[in-house]
Amino acid sequence: MSAFRRAIVRAPSHTFADGLTSSTLGRPDLDKARAQHATYCAALERCGLTLTHLSPDDAFPDSTFVEDPAILTSKLAILTRPGASSRQGEVAGIAAALPEFFDRIARVKAPGTVDGGDICQADEHFFIGLSDRTNDEGARQLAALLAQEGFTSSIIDIRASSRVLHLKTGISYLGERRVVAMRELAGHPAFRDYHVIEIAPEENYAANLLRINAFVIVAAGFPKIAKTVADLGHTIVPLDMSEFRKMDGSLSCLSLRF
Numbered sequence: 001m002s003a004f005r006r007a008i009v010r011a012p013s014h015t016f017a018d019g020l021t022s023s024t025l026g027r028p029d030l031d032k033a034r035a036q037h038a039t040y041c042a043a044l045e046r047c048g049l050t051l052t053h054l055s056p057d058d059a060f061p062d063s064t065f066v067e068d069p070a071i072l073t074s075k076l077a078i079l080t081r082p083g084a085s086s087r088q089g090e091v092a093g094i095a096a097a098l099p100e101f102f103d104r105i106a107r108v109k110a111p112g113t114v115d116g117g118d119i120c121q122a123d124e125h126f127f128i129g130l131s132d133r134t135n136d137e138g139a140r141q142l143a144a145l146l147a148q149e150g151f152t153s154s155i156i157d158i159r160a161s162s163r164v165l166h167l168k169t170g171i172s173y174l175g176e177r178r179v180v181a182m183r184e185l186a187g188h189p190a191f192r193d194y195h196v197i198e199i200a201p202e203e204n205y206a207a208n209l210l211r212i213n214a215f216v217i218v219a220a221g222f223p224k225i226a227k228t229v230a231d232l233g234h235t236i237v238p239l240d241m242s243e244f245r246k247m248d249g250s251l252s253c254l255s256l257r258f
Contacts, residue, residue, distance in 0.1 A: 001123060001175035002074060004212050007044050008097055008256040010054040011037050012064040016247070019061035020084055022165065025246040033243035037064065040217075040254055043237050047212035049257065054097060060090045064244075065253040067116040068133075069094040071142070072258040075149040076104040078142065083113040083133030094256070101258065106145050112138030117166030117253055118158075122173040126153040127190060129167025154190040161185075163204070168252050172209045174216070174232070180225065182207045200224050205241075208250035210257075217251055 012033045041051055057063040062084075069091045071078040077098045082088050098105055108114045118129035119142070126146055128139045143153045156167055161184060164170040170182040179194045186198040199207045206222035209229070216229050220238040230236045241250060 001173075001211065004047075004049055004257045006052065006101065006258055007049045008052045008054065008066055008094070009037075009041055009044070009254060010064050010066050010093075011056050013056035013058045013061065015058045015061040016064060017061070019247050020086065021247045023246050023248055025242075028243040028246040036240055036243055037254065040239055040251075043217055043239055044212065044255060044257075046237065047215040047217070049212065052097060052100075054093060057090070057093060060087065060093075062087050062247070063090045063093065065117075065249055066094060066256050067253045069116065070098065070256055071114075071116050071119050072098075072102070072256055073121070073146070073149065073151065074258075075151075076106055076145075077102040078145055079105060079107040080114040080116055081108045081110060081112060081138065082115050083131070083135065083138075084115075108138050108141050108145075111135075112141045114138035114142055115166055116256075117168050120168050120171055120173055122177075122179070122194070123175075124151055126151055127167060127171070128153050128155050130155060130157040130159055131164070131166060132159065133166065156185070156188055156190050158185070165248050168208055169250065170204075170207050172207060172211070172252070174209075174211050174229065174234075178232070180207055180209060180229075197225075197228060205245060205250070208252055210251045212257065219245075219251060 115133035118134040120127040158164045170185045172180045180197045203222040210217040216234040217237045219241045
């Protein structure tokens with residue numbers, strides 16, 4: 001698994017609580033969300049990353065979830081076209097930050113839609129989720145762009161699942177051909193050549209975890225998966241994600257790592 005050295009992050013804006021969500025956990029506390037974000041950023045730095053901080057953007061309540069507007073590979077950056085129309089304006093802000101780091105930048109074009117949260121990289125392979133946010137045309141364009149760079153990809157349709165907003169809501173890649181997955185995704189044929197670690201249903205939220213170099217960041221409060229991952233030799237970094245969970249957010253959503 002390639003080493004990560006940098007990440008792009010954006011703190012929650014004043015309008016954060018007005019963003020999209022299907023959660024019934026209540027309205028997020030902005031001060032607490034900002035404190036959790038600061039702790040998240042400190043954890044990324046502990047994992048060895050140098051951070052680029054973008055300014056909070058009140059025009060886009062969901063803009064702290066910087067993973068969705070772009071997909072960053074070792075060979076090029078790909079700007080997405082988010083599936084929620086209220087989020088499509090976020091792409092410009094991410095696009096402005098990328099030329100400092102990437103010489104080549106591609107883009108998903110209409111009528112295709114792609115959210116970065118639907119894309120899970122496993123070494124030189126990409127799992128592409130079809131969802132309410134990523135459509136068939138967007139997946140087709142993305143797969144073609146990746147193939148041009150020598151990457152392979154496979155499609156996982158999650159549109160029948162009411163519990164999985166994005167593909168990475170339900171799966172994560174740990175490296176060494178290990179995939180952590182919710183039960184309803186664990187048996188998918190796309191994972192037939194991988195070792196699948198099925199997460200306990202009561203810990204489904206923790207299926208979204210973040211392997212960064214020798215560390216694995218996990219949502220706090222889910223001891224079973226934390227122990228399983230620790231037993232594989234990883235250093236566990238637990239983080240409280242309560243306020244982002246209220247907005248359908250999780251660990252990977254809050255950074256673009258490269």
